[in-house]
Amino acid sequence: xxxxxxxxxxxxxxxxxxxxxxxxxxxxxxxxxxxxxxxxxxxxxxxxxxxxxxxxxxxxxxxxxxxxxxxxxxxxxxxxxxxxxxxxxxxxxxxxxxxxxxxxxxxxxxxxxxxxxxxxxxxxxxxxxxxxxxxxxxxxxxxxxxxxxxxx
Numbered sequence: 001x002x003x004x005x006x007x008x009x010x011x012x013x014x015x016x017x018x019x020x021x022x023x024x025x026x027x028x029x030x031x032x033x034x035x036x037x038x039x040x041x042x043x044x045x046x047x048x049x050x051x052x053x054x055x056x057x058x059x060x061x062x063x064x065x066x067x068x069x070x071x072x073x074x075x076x077x078x079x080x081x082x083x084x085x086x087x088x089x090x091x092x093x094x095x096x097x098x099x100x101x102x103x104x105x106x107x108x109x110x111x112x113x114x115x116x117x118x119x120x121x122x123x124x125x126x127x128x129x130x131x132x133x134x135x136x137x138x139x140x141x142x143x144x145x146x147x148x149x150x151x152x
Contacts, residue, residue, distance in 0.1 A: 033071060035132060036151040037142045045071040045132065045152070057133070059086040064135040071152065072131040080131060081124030084112040090136030094144060095128035102148045103128055108136045 035043040044067060048054045054072050058064065074080060077098050084091070088111050095104040103126040112119035123131075132150065144150075 038148045045069040070133040077129045081121035085119040092139035094132040096130040
């Protein structure tokens with residue numbers, strides 16, 4: 001795969017795109033869906049379905065309070081790596097398969113405010129269709145582990 005094609009693919013699947021810093025060009029109203037964790041805790045998650053919204057993700061946000069998150073719904077199962085470029089806070093990233101079973105967790109992924117080329121990607125080593133982002137440390141606090149099912 002060429003470098004340009006790889007860059008475009010990463011930007012589309014990233015927590016943050018390769019766009020220049022600044023406010024997003026397109027603002028949309030997101031659906032909020034209640035997510036129930038295996039321990040019974042409820043998370044109010046913004047739902048991201050549109051590719052532009054998915055690419056922007058948590059970019060430029062200064063906080064993600066307890067009890068809130070972001071749920072990415074991919075159109076089909078695949079291996080989706082997430083990139084922390086221009087994400088200002090640590091996140092727990094939780095990948096789920098098409099049955100909403102956790103297949104992978106990247107805990108406490110650090111913010112990346114430097115050069116885009118210096119920001120690593122996380123996860124995407126297992127087939128998944130849904131990705132839930134929570135504030136850093138929340139996956140451990142709620143005891144999340146691979147094999148658990150999340151309801152939404």
